[in-house]
Amino acid sequence: MEYRIGQGYDVHAIAEGLPMWLGGVQIPSEKGFVAHSDGDVAIHALCDALLGALALGDIGHLFPDSDERWRGVDSKELLAAVLDLPEYRQWYVVNADITIALQAPKLAPHIESMREVLSEVMGISPKRVSVKATTTERLGFVGRGEGCEVWAIVLIARK
Ligand code: MG
Numbered sequence: 239m240e241y242r243i244g245q246g247y248d249v250h251a252i253a254e255g256l257p258m259w260l261g262g263v264q265i266p267s268e269k270g271f272v273a274h275s276d277g278d279v280a281i282h283a284l285c286d287a288l289l290g291a292l293a294l295g296d297i298g299h300l301f302p303d304s305d306e307r308w309r310g311v312d313s314k315e316l317l318a319a320v321l322d323l324p325e326y327r328q329w330y331v332v333n334a335d336i337t338i339a340l341q342a343p344k345l346a347p348h349i350e351s352m353r354e355v356l357s358e359v360m361g362i363s364p365k366r367v368s369v370k371a372t373t374t375e376r377l378g379f380v381g382r383g384e385g386c387e388v389w390a391i392v393l394i395a396r397k
Contacts, residue, residue: 239395239396240395240396241332241393241394241395241396242291242292242329242393242394242395243291243391243392243393243394244286244287244288244289244290244291244292244391244392244394245286245287245290245389245390245391245392246282246283246284246285246286246287246288246289246290246296246388246389246390246391246392247283247286247387247388247389247390248279248280248282248283248286248387248388249279249385249386249387249388250271250272250273250277250279250282250385250386251271251272251384251385252269252270252271252272252383252384252385252386253269253270253271253272254268254269255268255269255270256269256270256271256272256277257270257276257277258270258271258277259271259276259277259278259281259313260278260279260280260338260340260345260348260352260386261278261280261281261336261338261348261351261352261353261355261356261369262278262280262281262313262314262317262352262355262356262359263348263351263352263355265343265345265348266343267342267343269383271386274303274308274309274310275301275303275308275309275310275311275312275313275316276310276311276312276313277313278313278314279338279386279387279388280336280338280352280369280388280390281313281314281316281317281356282297282313282316282388283336283388283389283390284317284334284336284356284390284392285297285300285313285316285317285320286390287334287390287391287392288317288320288321288326288331288392288394289320291329291392291393291394292325292326292329292394294323294325297316297320300316300319300320301316301319314355314359317356317359317360318359321359321360321361328396328397329394329395329396329397330362330394330395330397331360331361331362331366331392331393331394332366332392332393332394332395333362333366333367333368333392333393334356334360334366334367334368334390334391334392334393335368335370335390335391335392336356336367336368336369336370336388336389336390336391337370337371337372337388337389337390338369338370338371338372338386338387338388339371339372339373339374339380339386339387339388340371340373340380340386340387341373341374341376341380341381341382341383342373342383344371345371346371349369349370349371350364352369353367353368353369356369
């Protein structure tokens with residue numbers, strides 16, 4: 239059995255009056271993420287982890303923000319497109335582990351929905367998708383509520 243591991247990282251700034259999408263789920267909030275797409279920073283980190291596992295570059299390279307096709311795009315479509323790449327035909331996702339750093343709002347009520355949505359897009363069991371959330375104890379740009387930071391790690395195996 240051949241395995242590959244990939245990691246991804248992304249940050250988006252927070253601003254008033256924007257929708258907050260995380261892990262494919264809309265989080266009730268008066269603030270959201272500044273982005274060319276829907277700003278789903280968790281899915282962006284996950285996409286970069288999947289691309290990293292096969293050394294395929296990053297989502298900025300695949301879906302450039304200079305391209306109007308990706309304006310306001312649902313990031314679930316980007317995730318599906320990554321797994322639809324010809325290079326991914328020989329591989330499947332064993333598991334994914336995502337850590338979201340956000341000061342507010344609390345994400346605990348939304349974690350299970352994110353696992354459901356992400357696993358459905360990836361075509362795997364929610365048991366194979368971990369989503370964890372933390373604050374940064376009010377430290378740094380995350381702690382000041384200026385941004386959201388996400389790390390993702392995936393393991394993939396050859397079919
Ligand atoms: Mg991003």
